Amino acid sequence: MGVEFSGFDELDKHLKDMSNKANELNGTNQVELGTLLNKGFMQANTDFESLDHMFEESPFDIKTSDDFEAIPQEQLDEFVRNHSKFSSWSTMLETASTTWVAKQLGF
Numbered sequence: 001m002g003v004e005f006s007g008f009d010e011l012d013k014h015l016k017d018m019s020n021k022a023n024e025l026n027g028t029n030q031v032e033l034g035t036l037l038n039k040g041f042m043q044a045n046t047d048f049e050s051l052d053h054m055f056e057e058s059p060f061d062i063k064t065s066d067d068f069e070a071i072p073q074e075q076l077d078e079f080v081r082n083h084s085k086f087s088s089w090s091t092m093l094e095t096a097s098t099t100w101v102a103k104q105l106g107f
């Protein structure tokens with residue numbers, strides 16, 4: 001009586017594909033904020049349709065990256081806490097980054 005296994009070829013192909021994608025991501029040090037915080041992510045996790053909409057509705061005057069960087073962290077965290085599922089800006093970015101990497105790897 002023998003045991004027959006099936007699906008290993010498909011699993012092997014999927015694992016190799018994930019490995020190739022991981023190698024492609026290796027060395028990717030920066031991803032644009034709009035890519036991480038895309039419309040789907042923003043709609044599912046915030047009160048806003050998009051990152052641009054969030055910036056427009058925020059109490060901050062954001063026209064450049066310097067403007068954004070000048071926002072006091074406590075104020076930004078409070079805004080995020082009040083208008084999203086997240087307790088802080090960094091938590092929102094971490095979740096978005098994890099979600100983006102998982103999608104890139106095919107999860």
